[in-house]
Amino acid sequence: MTGKYIMLVIYGPTASGKTDLAIKLARKFNGEIISADSRQVYKGLDIGTGKVSFDSKVEKHKGFWIVDDVKVYGFDLVKVGEQFTAADFLTFASTTMIRIIVAKKLPIVVGGTGFYIKALIEGIGSIGVKPDWQLRRKLEKLDTSTLYQKLLEVNPTRARSMNQSDRANPRRLIRAIEIALLSQKSEVKSQKSETTHYPLPTIHYLLIGLTAPNDFLYQRADYWLDVRLEHGMIEEVRALLDHKVSPKWLDDLGLEYRWVSRYLKNKIDYNQMVERLKGDIHSFIRRQKTWFHKFKNNLPASRQVKLYDISKSNWQEQIEKTI
């Protein structure tokens, strides 16, 4: 591959209208979509993850969906109950991206999982160290101060560099210990080349960020939730539980699958489910906004983001013009 290739990246919080925009642009500019969403990768999580809107025309194929005549990759990559990580996304997305380019189409990455997008276009340093699930299960039983002590033993530098928040965060502590242990124990540098994908230098990324004031997004998200509840979201989760998907696994997915499965397990009533879910979705939107805000500010000067406030009226025309 030589020459200059362009890839469009559209990111934004939940309910910012990323997917609609992406489909529109794909049709206009002969593009194909790669979804960057950590929950849409699961087969069977459709309504809860909001893969498509209910008035879209959908055909499911092996390896991709066709939504309103646009090819969408990134759905149904793994089965429910399995583990999927940023590294898996990286492998999938970079190969798919190349395939789209080879087919002379415009790749459009769309998603709300900032970490995945960052991994794809900027790379992730320690990504060569695979997760050791067995070790994690063992460490999960320990409290944070014990974990911190442990990290202090295996990698004092790393331990001391952690901030207050990370020191209280079991997941981050465990991952830090995991990295320290694995790289110390068996000099596994050989492992690295296997999964590491650095950003391809020939690709020029055109970044589009979508945002809006909190209240605006909250309202849209609440409405979208109501629509999905009317269109079988509960039944989708019930079916998963009936097929022996572990409630713990669903709980760990967060948001829709967490609260609906708790409701179906009679831990809470319907109204509680809706209220807590809305609250968590709002928090999630806030977290996404913080993440994307920082992401944008830390981008190298060569990569600028075009940011659009979707609560303003003519944002879509402006985007089409700039492209």
Add this chain to the structure above:
RNA sequence: GCUGGGGUGGCAGAGCGGCCAAUUGCACAAGACUGUAAAUCUUGCGCCCGAAAGGGCUACGGGGGUUCGAAUCCCUCCCCCAGCA
């Protein structure tokens, strides 16, 4: 009308003489996070000054009292709920 329970911060709900500007959860806000990222985690959240320590003001339905000291005890008024009429 009588009897019993109750009125606490945006909401739910603890506190029942000093350690209370008031536990906790929710909501809201800001932030962290390089292989679980829709997860996980931190901080703030009456008002004013302060980077902080801290200080000042206003607060636990209204009013009045008891006390060195009251969200907490007493009186009274208003309102809500349950039972009896």
